Amino acid sequence: MNKYARDFPILQQKVNGHPLVYLDSSASSQKPFQVIEAVERYYKEINSNVHRGVHTLGTRATEAYEGAREKVRRFIGARSEKEVIFTRGTTSSLNLVAHSYARARLGPGDEIVLTPAEHHSNLIPWQQAAKATGAALKYLPLEPDGTLDLNKVQEMITGRTKLLAIAQVSNVLGTIHPIRELADMVHRQGGVIVVDGAQSVPHMKVDVQELDVDFLAFSGHKMMGPTGIGVLYGRESLLEEMEPLEYGGEMIDHVDLYESTWKELPWKFEGGTPIIAGAVGLAAAIDYLESVGMDTIHRHDQELAAYAQRRLEEIEGITIYGPRENRTSLVTFNLEGVHPHDVATVLDAEGIAVRAGHHCAQPLMRWLGVTATVRASFYLYNDESDIDRLVEGIRKTKEYFGNVLG
Known part of the structure; x- marks a missing residue:
């Protein structure tokens, strides 16, 4: 167990009689004491609604909530707090853009550009926007290893491209896409770029100004924060033009009987009582990540993914998906003759938590020619000993099913 794992109480337990090895951080990361205690402290000492009350607790809650917004702003390099919208997560952030931005601006002849590797949260909202507006969906071709050929991308992004939606890091392949180059291509044609940062923001330094993105969505629960809190970064000039998606308390200025x-910004997009405790926990998670250093985390994740790939390649009958280079934080694979769910079940019996299924990326599964895969995903609290346990567990899986099927 590495030194950071000691900060995560859930990792101190045994599962099915074995010390827990948690390799499912791409689905949801574990939380350190510092985050858990920050949320507990909020409920014990501060709990109140924000922006409304003039009493002491209300003031403290507002300061904590808006302080979290400023911390997020610094963390992603946004110019203004107005560009940081708190949401329920990546999914709701992307839906907000699809409804409030895309549906109001797209029409027949316009194109929404995607890749076949997108998470359903960054695909279905654009399908629905295209149906509602008459715009067309256009998919960039993937190279055999799941990367993009920028020369081919350049040919496909034209004056009709109004919006490119893409994950910075694939949740299945671990591919890191060149966001700044893609942003430059789209902007030269007058379009905007929407980035799904669910798998990148927790694992590497992401600066929205350096990347020159128009929208960035990410979730707190994948970066050591609580569930139910996420962020939409949006370029201020674009957010100013957009209409709210939810109406009610908190987001209004003046209400009359017939007009409101x-x-x-940013409050016009945060109708109702906001996710205050979630924002407090997210701020604590950012403090923890920054205390380690995002460059350190990125380097650690890349080294661990490379080690996992090398060790898995030692096992006969393993197929590993995705690029060998320029990937991070996860390895996705299949074991010949054994269904991914069976692999995950045997590994769980050994105390090893991995993800099996289509990973909310069914078009990508079809592109890979499979129905499902096994994914082992890593974070700061994992080390090479966890990968060794994974390899040992896969060997046991292979031996077991070899005996059963043999």
Whole structure:
């Protein structure tokens, strides 16, 4: 167990009689004491609604909530707090853009550009936007290893490209896409780029100004924060033009019987009582990540993914998906003759938690020519001993099913 794992209480337990090896951080990361205690402290000492009350607890809650927004702003390099919208997660952030931005601006003849590797959260909202507006969906071709050929991308992004939606890191392949180059291509044609940062923001330094992205969505629960809190970064000029998706309390300025006006950014997109405790926990998670250093985390994840790939390649009958280079934080594979769910079940009996299934990326599964895969995903609290346990577990899986089927 590495030194950071000691900060995560859930990792101190045994599962099915074995010390837990948690290799499912791409689905949801574990939480350190610092985050758990920050949320507990909020409920014990601060709990109140924000922006409304003039009493002491209300003031403390507002300061904690808006302080979290400023921490997020610094963390992703946004110019202004107005560009940081708190949401329920990546999914709701992307849906907000698809409804409030895309549906109001797209029409027949316009194109939404995607890749076949997108998570369903970054695919279905654009399918629905295309149906609602008459715009067309256009898919960039993937190279055999799941990467993009920028020369081919350049040919496909034209004056009709109004929006490119892409994950910075694939949740299945671990591919890191060149977001700045893609942003430059789209902007030269007058379009905007929407980035799914669910798998990148927790694992590497992401600066929205350096990348020159128009929208970035990510979730707290994948970066050591609580569930139920996420962020939409949006370029201020674009957010100003957009209409809210939810209406009600908190997001209004003036209400009459027949007309209402909205608060200024960012609050016009945060109708109802916001996710205050979640924001407090997210701020604590950012503190933890920054205390380690995002460059350190990125280097650790890449080294661990490379080690996992080398060790898995030692096992006969393993197929590993995705690029050998420029990948991070996960390895996705299949074991010949054994269904991914069976692999995951045997590994769980050994105390090893991995993910098996289509990973909310069914078009990518079809592109790979499989129905499902096994994914082992890593974070700061994992080390090479966890990979060794994984390899040992896969060997036991292979031996077991070899005996059963043999």
